[in-house]
Amino acid sequence: MRIALISTPTRTYAPNYIPPHGIMYLASHLRNQGHSVTIIDNAKNRAPVIKTISELKTFNPDLIAVSAIITAYRFVKQFVNDIKNSFPSIPVVIGGHIALDNVDLLLNEVGVDYVINGYGELKIAALVDHLGGKCALEDIPALSYKKNGSIVSNPGELFYKKIDDAPLPAYDLVDMEYYVTVFDKFPKLDTYLKKTKKPAPPLRYSTIIGARGCTDRCSFCVHEFDRVGLKVHSIDYVIQNIRVLYEQYGVRIFIMGEDLFLINSRQTQEFVDAMNGNFPDAFFHCSTRADFVTPELVKILENSNCYALGFGFESGNDYILNILGKRMTREINIHAYKSISSSNITAAGSLMVGTPGETKETIEDTIRAVKEAGMTDSAVFITTPYPGSRLFRWCIENNYIHDRSAYLNFISDRDAVRLSINFTPYPDIIVKIMKILVENALEINKTEIDPLYKIPYLRRIINHQIVPFVYNSYFLIRGILGKIIPSYRKAIIDFELNKKGTVRISSDD
Ligand code: B12
Structure with missing residues (x-):
């Protein structure tokens, strides 16, 4: 099978400076399974989507796999939409931290076909097996997809027995010269x-x-x-x-x-x-x-x-x-x-x-x-x-x-x-x-x-003098108002703590 793995920018205003380790691990595992893989490193390239589409056309994948953290959500929404318009019949799977607490939006709003939660090496390989007719969707742990309009999320986990079983990341598939010198x-x-x-x-x-x-x-x-x-x-x-x-x-x-x-x-x-x-x-x-x-x-x-x-x-x-x-x-x-x-x-x-x-x-x-x-x-x-x-x-x-x-x-x-x-x-x-x-x-x-270090003049005036003055004045005025208006006496917002001393959520019960 042919799998195109795509990284996404954590922020659009500056290229990433750390290799996309997540998909580099997926790539080496899939390669070891005999599949043909490519990485389109959009986290670094910042290429217009038209270029990605043309790279995908050349590679001709059976599966498009997108990796993202949550700060890429807006980017991913547009990106998946563009990819789906160009390749409506190629399945798209997404994984990485963007999937946390977010399976419904990824399947319904972003429009991917599959979401994989947690470490992805063995799970994506199982999904590829499924696409090749070798494994049932229901048997792939931590995979979510839509069936008859409803979301199915398979329970369970799947990872290497020993973490050292993970092959080293596929450095050869990204522009390491950029990353090591950025x-x-x-x-x-x-x-x-x-x-x-x-x-x-x-x-x-x-x-x-x-x-x-x-x-x-x-x-x-x-x-x-x-x-x-x-x-x-x-x-x-x-x-x-x-x-x-x-x-x-x-x-x-x-x-x-x-x-x-x-x-x-x-x-x-x-x-x-x-x-x-x-x-x-x-x-x-x-x-x-x-x-x-x-x-x-x-x-x-x-x-x-x-x-x-x-x-x-x-x-x-x-x-x-x-x-x-x-x-x-x-x-x-x-x-x-x-x-x-x-x-x-x-x-x-x-x-x-x-x-x-x-x-x-x-x-x-x-x-x-x-x-x-x-x-x-x-x-x-x-x-x-x-x-x-x-x-x-x-x-x-x-x-x-x-x-x-x-x-x-x-x-x-x-x-x-x-x-x-x-x-x-x-x-x-x-x-x-x-x-x-x-x-x-x-x-x-x-x-x-460091006696040679001098705070720049403007910062000394603004940050070190004006800002603390505004801050202290605010609390002074708040203190005075608090004598008349009860809400100004409140020092913190309302919340309940659990036994561990952190904010309580319903699953603590
Ligand atoms: C390195 C790192 C970064 C790097 C690069 C991020 C990247 N894209 O990889 C940099 C420094 C840029 C970064 C920035 C930030 N980060 Co950061 N970062 C990390 C860190 C420490 C390691 C990530 C990593 O390389 N892991 C190792 C690889 C092997 O694992 P992985 O990437 O998770 O990939 C595995 C799985 O996720 C999955 N997978 C990944 N992609 C895919 C794709 C598919 C298709 C499949 C099936 C599976 C899959 O399989 C992979 C292999 O097992 C994590 C913490 C962590 N422990 O993971 C936080 C983390 C990802 N960052 C986080 C955050 C919040 C941020 C910031 C917003 C923080 C900030 N300072 O403002 C910024 C981003 C904002 C911005 N605008 O830049 C959060 C993300 C939370 C979320 N829900 O998305 C994390 C989880 C930290 C945390 N503990 O909460 N970060």
């Missing part, structure tokens, strides 16, 4: 090289999938209900993957994805020994959880070319960390950040503001935590409910999202650095200011750590 600046690596005086490597980099899933079930993330649990590749598998990128594509900087890779000192030691032994001139960036960062783990990594270690810091307030379902405390976060940055390794943490329960005080806690930890470079996101997450389901149940289709269109093509839903009783501008205030704290730390 960045020419690595600030975290620069900081590390300055500290260690190690020679700079050639700036050729790649992300690698070292594990799938997560140990945890944060309320903003998809892993509470989907792809639950962490599946970590063996170090042998990871090294084999790195070797391909190192030898065939000249990669010397590796970013270990997806969400979590280092899980304990033993595995870290094994990875470090393998990297030092096999690729002594390669550098790498890893991800972990704050409570996995022990002095021992940092020491092991210091004896390697690990230039950065990142984790989700999210908030400096324990109540907010509970609502986020982080199983983490402010103290552990700060301690982890400090232990990493007291070594040669650059610490990386990301932050979130605007979570349900966020107040002026919780933001002050986060600002204090940023100062205490000495955080400098961190992305600050605004808590955004994405389909598949507890927060999204809570929003549906509590009428924060009334029309799912309209909401998916709204969050399409946007980053979580922009406000989507305001979970505070304050005006939107106040939530946006909360983000600026946390960013200010990061920037002030930067000036203290």
